[in-house]
Amino acid sequence: MTEVIGGDRADARRNRAKMLSAAGDAFAEQGLDVPLVEIARRAGLGAGTVYRHFPTKQALLEAVFTQHLDELIASGERRAAQSAATEAFFGFLLDVVEKSKRREHLCDVVAADASWPRPMLTASVLRFRQVLTALLHAAQRAGSVRADIGPDDVVALTVGCVSMLASRRDRAAGHRLVQLTLDSLRPSAVVTEGQYFRDSPDIRRDTVTFCAECKAPLMVRPTGRPVRYCGAACRQRARRRRLAS
Incomplete structure (x- = not known):
């Protein structure tokens, strides 16, 4: 029996x-x-x-999404145990993007239905966040990720990467965009501050102007001659262009 x-x-x-x-x-x-x-x-x-x-269909959706998260959790834990902090973190994010590109419908229903997540899914979501946060903090301690990045930032960027990869027929081009996006998490990445985007309506035109050569933001001096260039290199390029013309 x-x-x-x-x-x-x-x-x-x-x-x-x-x-x-x-x-x-x-x-x-x-x-x-x-x-x-x-x-x-x-x-x-x-x-x-x-x-x-x-x-019910909802019960099946929950089970599919929970299994997907559990597989990602296992991937993150393996990488944390077997790889250096930097490799583990970025490798995990690439795993998440690659394995989630066909799961957009599931993400949508979980995001749209206020009754989600249910207990089983809640536990997996919490564990996923814990693994992601641990990998992020380890990479930050290793100096390979910007210190001002938090788990919510990483999740948002990763979701965007999933959408980019899923929408691209050219697989290589999609992966290149994903890599460029994830590289913005590194300390060497130069990210324009929100208040200085050229077309932002929030820019105060009386305090901010832009380099006449490279269009980088410049702070207007309260006194003295107006600043036209961000540095000597742009000033020299502009001068050579004038001489050539």
Whole structure:
């Protein structure tokens, strides 16, 4: 009797794994409207088996998304244990982007439905944040990530990278954009401060102007001659251009 029960449990685990795999592929290919009977067909199981495990579409969505997060968590923990801090952090972010590019529909439903996340998903979300934060802080201590970056910044950038990669047919071009975006987290990255974007309506034109050569922001001096260039290099380039003309 024990062996039969054990066999039943093993079959149930295998069936559940088939359902989650089939559901993940179906949602990625056809969106969230795909019926449970189609998922059952893809998994090679009867519809009744699917309904016994997941009585509602929302329950199945939660399980698929939880499994996805758990896989990312395992990836982050492996990298933390086996790699240096910098390699572990950026490698983890690339894992998240690459493995999430076909899960946009799931992200949308979780973000849009106020009843999410449920208890099972809540635990995975919390653990994911813990792993991400630990990797981020380790990379910051190693000096490879800007000190003013927080976990929320990383999550926002990563979500943007997922969208960029998913929308690009040219895989190489998509990965290049992702790499450029993630490189902005490094200390050497030069990021324009929000109040100095050229087209921002918040710029105070009486206190900020721009280099006549490279368009970098310049602070207007209260006294003396107006500043036209950000430095000697731009001043010399402008002079050579005048002489050439």
